[in-house]
Amino acid sequence: MRRLPQGVVAALLVLPSGGYLALFFGLPLLLAFLGSFGLYARGGDGGFTLRHYADLFGTQAYRDGLVFSTYLAIVPTLVSLAISLPLAVGLAQTFPGRKLFNALYKVPLVVPGIVAAFIVMTLFDRGGLAARLLTPIGIDLPKIVRDDWAVGVIIATAWKAVPFMTLIIGGSLGAIQKDIILAARTLGATPLTAFWRIQIPLALPGITAAFLLTFIGGMGAFAVPNLLGPVYPLPLSVHMYVNAFERNNWGLVAAMGTMLSLISVLVLLAYYRTTRSLRTAYGGEVR
Amino acid sequence: MSQITLTGIAKAYGTSVAIAPMDLTVADGEFLTLLGPSGCGKTTLMRMIAGITLPDQGAIRINGRDMAALPPEKRNVGLVFQSYALFPHMTVAANVGFGLRMRGIARDAAAERVRAALALVDLEPLAARYPRELSGGQQQRVALARAIVIEPDVLLLDEPLSNLDAKLREHLREDLRNLQQRLRVTAIYVTHDQAEAMALADRIIVMDKGRIVEEGAPVDLYRAPQTRFAAEFLGQTNVVAVTAAGLLPWNAGVAGPADGMVSIRPEDIAVTPALDGAGRVLSLTFLGPAVEYRIDIGGTVLRARDSGTGTAILPQGTQVDLTLRVPPHPLQGVA
Numbered sequence: 335m336r337r338l339p340q341g342v343v344a345a346l347l348v349l350p351s352g353g354y355l356a357l358f359f360g361l362p363l364l365l366a367f368l369g370s371f372g373l374y375a376r377g378g379d380g381g382f383t384l385r386h387y388a389d390l391f392g393t394q395a396y397r398d399g400l401v402f403s404t405y406l407a408i409v410p411t412l413v414s415l416a417i418s419l420p421l422a423v424g425l426a427q428t429f430p431g432r433k434l435f436n437a438l439y440k441v442p443l444v445v446p447g448i449v450a451a452f453i454v455m456t457l458f459d460r461g462g463l464a465a466r467l468l469t470p471i472g473i474d475l476p477k478i479v480r481d482d483w484a485v486g487v488i489i490a491t492a493w494k495a496v497p498f499m500t501l502i503i504g505g506s507l508g509a510i511q512k513d514i515i516l517a518a519r520t521l522g523a524t525p526l527t528a529f530w531r532i533q534i535p536l537a538l539p540g541i542t543a544a545f546l547l548t549f550i551g552g553m554g555a556f557a558v559p560n561l562l563g564p565v566y567p568l569p570l571s572v573h574m575y576v577n578a579f580e581r582n583n584w585g586l587v588a589a590m591g592t593m594l595s596l597i598s599v600l601v602l603l604a605y606y607r608t609t610r611s612l613r614t615a616y617g618g619e620v621r
Numbered sequence: 622m623s624q625i626t627l628t629g630i631a632k633a634y635g636t637s638v639a640i641a642p643m644d645l646t647v648a649d650g651e652f653l654t655l656l657g658p659s660g661c662g663k664t665t666l667m668r669m670i671a672g673i674t675l676p677d678q679g680a681i682r683i684n685g686r687d688m689a690a691l692p693p694e695k696r697n698v699g700l701v702f703q704s705y706a707l708f709p710h711m712t713v714a715a716n717v718g719f720g721l722r723m724r725g726i727a728r729d730a731a732a733e734r735v736r737a738a739l740a741l742v743d744l745e746p747l748a749a750r751y752p753r754e755l756s757g758g759q760q761q762r763v764a765l766a767r768a769i770v771i772e773p774d775v776l777l778l779d780e781p782l783s784n785l786d787a788k789l790r791e792h793l794r795e796d797l798r799n800l801q802q803r804l805r806v807t808a809i810y811v812t813h814d815q816a817e818a819m820a821l822a823d824r825i826i827v828m829d830k831g832r833i834v835e836e837g838a839p840v841d842l843y844r845a846p847q848t849r850f851a852a853e854f855l856g857q858t859n860v861v862a863v864t865a866a867g868l869l870p871w872n873a874g875v876a877g878p879a880d881g882m883v884s885i886r887p888e889d890i891a892v893t894p895a896l897d898g899a900g901r902v903l904s905l906t907f908l909g910p911a912v913e914y915r916i917d918i919g920g921t922v923l924r925a926r927d928s929g930t931g932t933a934i935l936p937q938g939t940q941v942d943l944t945l946r947v948p949p950h951p952l953q954g955v956a
Contacts (some may be wrong), residue, residue, distance in 0.1 A: 513704050519673065520696070523719075
């Protein structure tokens with residue numbers, strides 16, 4: 335039997351996975367990208383146009399929406415990270431009731447986001463449980479549902495994201511060989527120094543993954559900001575919904591989607607850059 | 622210049638005793654080896670000196686200073702781990718310089734000391750590499766350089782050669798001994814390899830089940846062990862019963878303590894073919910420098926070893942006479 339050229343063999347081997355990726359990830363993204371320029375867009379006229387981007391950046395509400403979407407991605411992610419990191423470290427220690435706590439903190443993982451939003455609403459809205467409990471003793475709760483800084487959204491998102499991030503970060507902290515930390519200690523590092531210089535840099539892949547996944551989730555969040563967020567601005571995701579189903583403006587929806595994806599990709603690149611330099615800085619390279 | 626004193630030190634994990642109360646003194650500049658099977662407590666003992674395991678009771682003193690309240694980072698010990706435990710995200714130079722950085726040594730001075738330490742272990746050209754780019758032997762030397770660059774009061778080595786192949790192990794063993802003597806640093810070396818212990822140590826502590834079984838200089842421990850455990854753990858031996866009438870199982874004309882046991886090293890038994898010999902070769906193993914025989918004599922199986930290129934190789938089934946090259950060594954406290 336004649337043998338196929340090596341290039342052909344390689345192509346055939348890559349075909350199943352490559353083809354799957356192209357069909358289910360590449361193609362939809364490409365269509366959204368083209369649609370944002372009026373090409374192959376659902377309900378569009380078919381000609382190349384920059385109209386949708388002009389619309390997006392020319393309308394105050396959409397510009398504010400883009401900024402607000404980015405805010406809703408960054409702030410809850412940072413808040414969650416600030417809680418998850420110490421939590422993951424704490425959970426690695428032994429303390430009484432650790433097993434119970436270990437099971438309990440994961441509960442939000444199985445609670446859908448919309449339910450989390452309603453929980454926050456029930457607790458913190460005007461006339462909510464917290465207000466009813468605190469008003470009699472003279473504490474007036476600030477507005478945190480539908481407030482300008484979207485505190486309610488941040489709380490609900492962090493409530494969901496903390497166990498998720500803790501799980502991933504805890505896993506990557508746990509994967510660090512114990513001897514490595516002990517070696518740092520015998521060489522003169524306090525527990526805190528060993529944490530910053532050894533554990534954090536070595537757990538960075540996990541921290542990065544948790545950060546990015548939460549960030550991207552926040553970028554496209556729809557239900558939670560819609561329920562708990564301010565009346566103005568609305569995140570781009572809500573504008574996308576309105577433009578798709580109430581105005582049938584799919585070209586604009588594609589432009590908004592493309593912008594959200596673009597920002598996610600930029601953050602991803604920026605984050606990889608910073609973590610890499612952080613890793614080097616913490617490592618204390620002496621070349 | 623440091624002396625280490627352990628007084629009444631003990632450690633238990635739940636109900637299992639890791640270290641039974643013991644005293645131990647390591648002289649300044651001494652190379653001490655803790656030898657024993659896995660689980661005998663040797664690593665626990667060493668980790669207690671380093672401060673990464675805390676004793677339940679007893680005191681540890683380095684140069685007279687009580688270590689009880691001192692965390693590992695304040696003890697000034699250099700510890701080389703079995704797994705090397707190099708920092709994977711740092712270059713060789715950064716690994717070695719870590720301890721100096723923690724001590725706040727100025728950058729230039731630190732760089733010079735790192736260079737010198739790497740030169741000491743012949744790794745200067747690899748300073749900019751990462752641990753993953755090094756072989757096992759090179760990683761081991763980085764770990765060693767990292768431990769000695771801080772000029773520790775005591776150098777602790779936890780089976781540092783056990784992950785290397787036999788040839789490299791032998792080579793590094795010599796380097797290690799030379800280095801220790803050149804630096805005159807007090808060293809405690811943990812191993813389960815008796816050959817390594819004998820090659821390196823000024824003094825060997827044989828441990829079992831959290832206790833010190835026996836201690837002494839390698840020559841004394843090997844040639845005149847007091848206990849059956851030490852005799853059997855350090856190399857091969859034949860433990861044979863002896864009575865007032867003579868050595869069992871054959872009368873070799875050597876009397877020992879009545880109803881005692883003696884240890885006879887295989888190399889101390891000379892094997893000569895004799896048609897009316899009391900022994901018979903059960904099997905033989907050719908080891909290169911030596912031939913090892915399993916010999917049946919009066920129902921007891923003894924090991925004997927003959928070495929040298931001129932040695933005759935006696936086939937299986939040969940009738941032989943056995944004679945002892947040195948008097949057998951009596952053991953204490955064994956039934």
